[in-house]
Amino acid sequence: MAQMHQPATGSTCPGCAEPLESGDLYCGACGYDLSAGPAAGVDTPTVVMGSPVAGEAWPAARADGSGAPVHLPTDLPGTDSGGSPLPSHVRVDGPEAASEPDEYPLPAPDPRAVDLAGLGEQATHVTTPVKVCVACRAGRVDEDGYCENCGHAQPRERDHMERELGPVAAVSDRGLRHHRNEDAFAVSTTALPDGSPAVVAIVCDGVSSATRPDDASAAAAARANESLLQALPQGTHPQQAMHEAIVAAAEAVNSLAAEPAPAVEHDPHRHQNAPACTLVGAIAAGGLLVVGWVGDSRAYWVPDDRTTPPARLTEDDSWAAQMVAAGLMSEADAYADERAHAITGWLGADAYELDPHTASFKPDRSGVVVVCTDGLWNYAEGAEEMAGAVPVDAAERPLHSAQVLVGHALDGGGHDNVTVAVVPFAVPVPGAGSAYN
Template sequence: MNMSQKPQETALSRCPGCEEPLEPGDLFCGACGYDLSAVPEPPQDRPTIAIATPAGEPPPGAGSGPAPEAVEPAPWQAPGSTPGAERSVPPGTRVDGPGASGDFELAAPAAAGAAPDPRTSPDPALTPSAGTKVCVACRAGRVDNDGYCENCGHAQPRERDHMEQELESVAAVSDRGLRHHRNEDAFAVSTTALPDGSPAVVAIVCDGVSSASRPDEASAAAAHAANEALLESLPRGTHPQQAMHEAIVAAAESVNRLAQDPGQAQEHDPHRHQNAPACTLVGAIMASGLLVVGWVGDSRVYWVPEDRSTAPARLTEDDSWAAQMVAAGLMNEAEAYADERAHAITGWLGADAYELEPHTASFKPDRPGLVVVCTDGLWNYAESAAEMAAAVPEDAYERPLHGAQVLVGHALDGGGHDNVTVALLPFAVPPQGAGSA
């Protein structure tokens, strides 16, 4: 999570390895690890980047074969736009690899005595055997346990850069965004059954605190622990609001244990909890006509009625500097959230947290609607309940995964300065006479 936001620069140079924007003075690319100190200043026109294709398959646009199959744009992209253009190589970039054919320029032979280029002249000792994961850049080196190529050193794409999950009654999407070098958000969605056999739906969303150490591990540990706690307590008959409280406590304990990792901190170190792994958490449970929310930090839950003529609502209050200023009457909401200190959080999960204060609330909606559970990477671009409702597509109640994709796209179109995670839970009012928790 960003503690402050800066306007996106318009004329940043780009990494020659992955096309990610670079900040002035960068020595390494934060996205792929490319050593920029060994790279001459790129020309004004974009360099051709070679990305390998499977053997025997011609690259798009090469030769006289049939045109490549059209790719459907992402839900938030306009027709005719290039899906994933923010991350991928520019349109028209050549694609090369073992067995590929087409009209490609050949590299000039190396000068006598010149050192071999590790990207094109792999060390035979590092050539991977069949079935081994190979580098996406040089297509020749093994990928080590840290996610880097042993041949050319290129960082491999992280699995968490973009994640999606859809169950029958809940869906979630998480994305790295356009400015962060990794995704420090995490989520968990699940369904279970209460003792009377009625369903319960769970969504947990966590946002790693970027100024802390290992924020990606903190968010993943918290999301997993909270989800597991709910899947254990709800079928036992624990009231959903109590179950949410216990789940937040379990999540906090899992994050605290990261600070006690003997590989990261020693018990005799008096400073071992300084800058400890930390994250925020927000969650929602739908069970027996109840909607229960719980949170610590500034991730949020919104309520968007299916009937858009009914007013939406925000169901959580931030643990943040801005929220404190508004609550104390020192600023109005617009002034507080315009301040550069607005996103400084006052509550989080982590060994260095002042005190764990889980917040929970229970609601009983009288009409169908959509529950939006999200990090500030989304609500920064749709802060009020009305703005969030306007960003939610009309068919999100019937197509929650599509709705979550559209909302992530809304944040990316707005600048994508932070990681973005959102879970959508369509809420249906149970028939009269159904039991309640």
């Protein structure tokens, strides 16, 4: 079991836990006002421990060499390969046993401009934009992204991101306690060979104890999405395509380990973990709902008809899940433990063995899939709790629903980065059949 990294000894910033030097008035990492007192609450970032369980061999996608979809066998351990009806309460098999690049382009601040060199009326309308602090609204922002007046760190491009693409949408937010957003997502739509639509959502959570977790999550989300957009139009079975996408995402994260760590992260006195992240994804295509994951990011099924039960579709690769699976602790006790968020599976060069989990279902009614990081499910852990937080019109307003869910996490404390994608699933028209019967 790998040791979790501990913060540097001595005084640390109450906002982001970065080490402080004697006499600091503001945190050099996040701009926290040290005179304001410690931040309330306890942060629970994703950390790494242990080793993932070896995965099962995957059958060939198209054994006959053609582009026709292959019907996967129904006896793959840890999967529901046959696309069976979604039960009322699903728990897919999980484990057998139970200083970073911190500068991003700033968003456009106050559009006000100033007269150059005090030229007054002699100026020929030559102006330059002034970056005004979002905190004090008075000081200018220097080249490093800090206010010259109050020292406050300015918002970065990834602090809050939203994306809506047809029927799918996602929102990601830095949260209220972290000094940067280490989550990432990708949403997309494409078409199967028969012309029917396929909707994709990928959500990744950077491992905070690793080097460059923000880069890891961004690389994994982008590569997994790219892989799916290549495979699905060619007729690859969605479950096979998801497996291949997770493998491709892992390779993208692994490649980051070969790159030298930025100077801002280099500390000769502490071990540098390789970049790492978790991943969860969902595909709605051809009458099937397919999910895939590594780590503790989750997918939930929420039916449009709220009189029928919702379900959690993934099982965490985590210490807590192992304790529950082994019968050593109740679920409530395990997830209340401080070790609950220690993950046993992740994408990264120091993962002992990649073990992608995939499952496919055939829901008999319409609904939405909520694909999210633990920054959300910490505040709506059970399927019923998650369903209660999802707006009833989620299928018609996916972006609004994602915004509401992020707001739910922020209202609950926002201790972590929060990312959620909402993927509507519509039952195929009667008589139309399914591409993957």
